[in-house]
Amino acid sequence: MADPSTYRPAPGEIPTNPGVYRFRDKDGRVIYVGKAKNLRSRLSNYFQDLSVLHPRTQTMVTTASAVEWTVVNTEVEALSLEYSWIKEFDPRFNVKYKDDKSYPYLMVTMSEVVPRAQVMRGAKKAGNRYFGPFGHAWAIRETLDQLLRVFPIRTCSSGVYNRAQRSGRPCLLGYIDKCSAPCVGRISEEDHRQLAEDFCDFVAGDTGRFIKKIEERMRAAAAELDFETAARLRDDVNALKRTLERNAVVLSDATDADIFALHSDELEAAVQVFHVRGGRIRGQRGWIVEKVEDLSDAELVERLLQQVYSEAPAGVQHEDVKQRQSAVPREVLVPVLPEDLAEITTWLSDIRGSAVTVKVPQRGEKAELAKTVLTNAQQALALHRTRRSSDLTTRSQGLREIQEALGLDSAPLRIECYDVSHNQGTYQSASMVVFEDGLAKKNQYRLFNVRGPEGEGARDDTAAMYEVIHRRFKRYLKDQERASEDELIVSSGEISMDEDEALAQDPKRFAYAPSLVVVDGGQPQVAAAHRALGDLGITDVALCGLAKRLEEVWLPDDDYPVILKRSSEGLYMLQRLRDEAHRFAITAHRKRRSAGMVNSALDGIKGLGPAKQKALLKHFGSVKNLKKATVQDIAAVPGFAQKTAQNVFDALHVGKDKPVPVGADSVPEASEAADLE
Template sequence: MTQPLPDTPGFQQAAAKVKTFPTSPGVYLMKDVAGVVIYVGKAKNLRSRAGSYFLKAAAEDMRTADWIGEIADIDFLETDSEVDALLTESRLIKDIQPRHNKDLKDDKTFPYLMITTREEFPRVEVTREPKQKGVKLYGPFTSAGALRGAIQVMQRIFKFRTCSLDISESDERWNWFRPCLLASIQQCTAPCNFRISKEDYRRDIRRLQTFLEGGRTKLLKEMTQEMQSASKNLDFERAAVLRDEIRMLERLDERGELDTHAQPEVFYIDPKKGLAGLRKVLHLSETPRVIEGVDIAHLGGGQTVASLVQFIDGLPFKPGYRRFRIKDVSGIDDFRSIYEVVSRRFRKLSNDGETFPDILLIDGGKGQLNSAMAAFRDQEITPPTVISLAKRDEEIFRPGESEPIRLSKSAFALRLLQYVRDESHRFAQHYHHILRSKATLDDR
């Protein structure tokens, strides 16, 4: 039996709105009457894909028929490519957990290609749990299978190792080690048997890195010419192999940028060590439990919003996330924006008798920190521990202290603060116009 399309005003308005969408790649977001995102999808062509939900076929499709009647609004985020759309969709679904998205809600992450640069003989591997130190990362990639296939092709060319052996040039026992099959088929130079010097092996790794960082044109051109030559000589089997290898290498473009498409769940930070480090560095009487981070974002049309993220016991607590639309500041003025959001946030907490966070982290330097402290002073509110983190040199500023605190880049305390700061920045930048419910966009 044919199901009619919903005739609610919200659905009709959304159907009209989607006709104005661009035809470029991106992510679309369905919202209910309360403004809550109920479904997130990706598209090669936003207008065409999102518009399909407003056709009769959507009312007849068992996957969508039960919920399209809830659509009261639709929005979109434009991306640079289909790959960016896929990665952005995954990130949004994990963070928002829309009730009608069944896939991508789990903890599965996209894979990376990792080169262990600090080892004497670096190895190459595919991983969903990348290390943070001593490695060079590429990705995330959208297809683990395609990535592994590309590595096999690259290994034939650059002959790197993929094993987990701990090879040391000073250990003579490797002189008698028997290499694996990859050495026999000329896909590895067998550093495990010292058949190549450390210098020559590391040179090959540098060539691989150059290839991964954009130097693929020459190699792909040579492989294409070889494929055409094989086909001309009626060696169709060889031509087919080369064709498949070229396709695998071309799929290396199907990856995101490390910074743009961060997957915070794959970079583990020990929360206990981070909190203990903060207690020591900030000279606190007790180990902090609740940290809130504030960031200012400037959106299209001159609008400014502030994001506030909350961490409990060193981990994100997303029900505590808030966004504030800046009301009293015209133009771009981070200092006054921070003053406003800190005033509003802590005035409300104070009036409601709610507990303050143990640490308030402001994104910025001395100026931003002074603006936050001025808000507490003018409101006559006793502040919690307030600090700021300047991104340029990752320096920690404290009120009344002229010199910043400088920590090792590997310090657990700094890494936790960076996590809070980066999460607040990501939350502000990515979701400025998609979550309009009272729980996430706070006008108070």
């Protein structure tokens, strides 16, 4: 008996989207399939105390050893996918119907002279066509009611049919045009059988030709001014389309296709594929790929296709056509085309034994299904990251690898990472993110507005990095000094315990240093940060930089970088730090750029509105360059009169009072980011 807590996902790992989940036993067999409109809420119910669970549910969760899920767009899609997989896997713990019957199917009795559509359960009979299974009989009846507008085949029982034949009067469905009434000779038995075959083709997925045919008849009727017939045909088309909209995870043209999606970061990529056969999802697979090479998405897709279809089941290369066509479908839909498209297409066609198309879906239901596959790839990579970062053993290994690579005396339990973001030197922002014991401490993140020596920003990234590191550790020295003074005051009894506790809980205090400082960049950025620490006399803080292009780790005063293995947990942790710092910095920068700097040196100048400010910055590149311009240079900018140019020049040079750019030596909290703007 397994303990459900051993495989329970963390609450934050489970998405809140609609989806379908599967419990597997220790042998990998699917033992239960379920659907949910909120996966996180639904799955949490299975991991309650065992004593409050239904006995059957207790048995299921203790038999299972893993749970997995697939995200879809709507509850209807989840419903359809659940039924498909119940049929596919026949899970032993799925609840049976109270009448102890199997799942209901839509059956068309093609074995009879006059075929009939009906809901059925139980054993299947040879010669009839079956569609399903469905979760509820009402789902079949709703679909059938829509389709009878266009395919009015018989749905009555044998007794009703024989009675109508004897009386010469059809049943109610015949009077309301939901049945073509073969019982009274309105349609011949041959024509009715053809109608039943068309009905079966449409339900099986061959929908395009019927909708197209009806639309052509509708346009022809409208051209002949027979608007009543055109309106009826329009309603028929809408009825068919509503039927298709009920199930977006089923392709309407009975397609055989494999739909791939790719979502990646600097180190890893998540790949998902939905196997669609006969227009229905028959399977799903996923991989997490380590990007040991510097590959583009097109190259990743090419390698992926080679791996997937080279692993085709045994016998695919033999003469069994069905095996070949099952392994390689007619269509392979990918997020980007591989570079050697012609060679890949030829290779896949040779395996299948007939033509294969590799393409990117652009619109329609295939593109929508591709978005669903992409959502699952994004969820898979996020889940992988969360599990990898939350695992204590993995984090400990990463910290130990960083310690060994950088030659530290102990593992860096507190790491701070810095990144600078700007737009051609304007709206310069910098971020500081904090990881303690390998986990993000978001309440200790900080943002900086880079000022520069003249209050107009730093000249380049190295100057910005110097400023940020200098400001942060200058504050550290001040807080350390203040902490020492507070201890003396407390020891002398001059402060109450309540005040002391309040002081200790002050979130702005940084009276302790990190074990390691990481900067986003290579040797120049590391040198700037090292110079800032040296100017403050700080020598007990380790420093390194992570260069993005080749993922090299740079140390101060070293001519050559430290190279960590691509599979290294230490490199993975440093990359997470760098990526988080970049995300935090770029978010702050975009906010400032979209809102515009509140305290711009150009604000308040007579005749200079936002449009002309933008024109000046675009022409000169920065306020610093603008200050070097003459009145004639400014007047040469399109739209500027001599008087306005003089006003700008006077404001920048004569000493007109201007607001001071934001940014003090204090380091604001992440929650105070709005105050910086």
